[in-house]
Amino acid sequence: MKSLEELKKLRDESLKKMTMRYVKDGFRIQVGMGTCGIASGARPILATFLEEVEKNDLGNVSVTQVGCMGECAYEPMAELIDEQGQSFVYCNLTEATAREVILRHVMNHEPISKLLLTTKKG
């Protein structure tokens, strides 16, 4: 350790692994992983979310899994809760659309209305 800068760099790097223990506000992505969710392929979706969060260095996003959301026909689904606490339910996700959710909604604050459950159900 030679300088304060070096220490700060190491701190920021180490902090990345621990953010979930300290960041309370920010985006929260909850992937539906009941039996229905898992059967329709929620696991790769979850992995995609995690990869994207890591790749884009998003410190304010926590990804977690929840049970069945009750709309099994629309699985895989993920609920995104934004910084204001507003909830958006995305459904029929694929790895490509999951990536899009991160890029457009989380990073640019543009909800993708065509993927929302409210839109699909009409």
Next chain:
Amino acid sequence: MLERNQVLICGGTGCMSSNSKEIKAEFEKQLTSFDLTSEVGLVLTGCFGLCEKGPIIVVYPEETFYTHVKVEDVKDICSEHLLKGRPVERLMIKDPIDKKKIKNMSQLKFYAKQKRIVLRNCGNINPLDINEYIAKDGYQALADVLTSYTPQQAIDEVTKSGLKGRGGGGFSTGKKWQFAKNSESDQKYVICNADEGDPGAFMDRAVLEGDPHSILEAMAICGYAIGANQGYIYVRAEYPVAVERLNNAIKQAREYNLLGDHLFDTDFSFDIDIRLGAGAFVCGEETALIASIEGYRGMPRLKPPFPAIKGLWGKPTNVNNVETFANIPVIFLKGADWFKSIGTENSSGTKVFALGGKINNTGLVEVPMGTTLREVIFDIGGGIPNKRRFKAVQTGGPSGGCITEKDLDTPIDFENLKNLGSMMGSGGMIVMDEDNCMVDVARFYLDFTVDESCGKCTPCREGTKQMRDILNRICEGQGTLIDLDALEVLAHMIQKTSLCGLGQTAPNPVLSTLKHFREEYIAHVVDKACPAGVCRELTNFVIEDNCIGCTICARNCPVNAISGWPKQIHRIDLELCIGCGACKKTCPVGAISSQPMNQETSL
């Protein structure tokens, strides 16, 4: 891949003794079988403080707080919570008021009322990984001090913060550093006093186990301030986990050159070694501690000269307690003014208490100075179990005294506790209920000091022994009223003439119980009865008229001394009764009490 869940397993000594290591191994096994190892992180942390409910596991990011986890429960947590996202309700804690399960750590009242400065990282970071400490701004205070403070400025900052020694004395830390700095010498030393000896106090152990780097960092800061380049941590060998984690921390810090030569490219060099103590109470006294490090018998010597003038190997030495050191990095990170703003006028900051005895939430709590005893015992500690009534709380361990119900609303700080005839001590807080006999409690503490007296000075060696003999006599029913006066005379004599703090404070438990519970002593010597039913020779258990005839006492009596038909008042045969108190503990209506002998014969 980035981890989506992190499972924090308590690795404090309390939880380790209830299998938290095996639980971690089981998690590793289960996570592998569910193929979750890349998504779920496992971290063994320091103590969470709520030792009563251990082993404790917290799952982030939800902050789900699992208690009393067994190895068999791990599979459920993995398959339900970690795989499917359904937290396991049966392992959560129940809210005592509305009986709902507490889903989230922040809903726990136990933590809500605390302010954690010393324990900031305990239960939050992995103590075996220096990177996690650095992530929580670790070693930044050291870097700051080395690059932008002069030694004098560093000391001024500590003085300004108002930090007082947390080991018991309550002496200003800044002043202590100043004395050591003012001594001229080619060699000085910093010592961390981790010889935690009070019965029932374990906050220093929690810090060493849960956040060892904070101590290393603080010692280096102290070294810079007073001009020392070598530090020693004097820790008892009875704390194997703490020793192991300290060794590991020192190794890692050396690898990162946070200990060693030319820290942060300055001219300042500092290194730390560990010295193991054999666990003698007197070695918590700084001159005895120094003698022990030098290889001599741990016995105190006359002060002055203080260690700041003539300490380890005759060189100026600064000795601070673990908890005191744990405050130092935060003071430099957040500023002395911030620290001063917490607590009371004369006692700034927080204090960690080890709650024990008759209390629901046994464990470690950290509260700002000025919090009342009632808040600590009833709000955070959860009150007394089994619907018993609060009787007294002993603070300061064998050097302190007891505080009764009427003083419960006193704000805790160094001065107030002293005025109440007790002391802060290292922060042990032992709660007693109506089933505790205060004479017996005083005898227990005196037993401890008699054992731990080093024997160097006569008042402490002989005086405490005489006092204990008197107390033994009282407990056996041989005491007289003159004994009570003799106790007081002896107590004051020992206080005035003993060499070190151990002897000077040893009579405190007797004096304070005599002051607050004199009627109980009188019951022992005049009525020959122990009202709490603890001293066997003086116990005459009687079943009173509110007995409901449930037969529970008769079934629990080990010598079948209780007779009576269901739904009728039972009787105890005092010829057979051995005074064990098993019946009193099990009685659902509190109908069994200990009465003076003469009253019993008239019944």
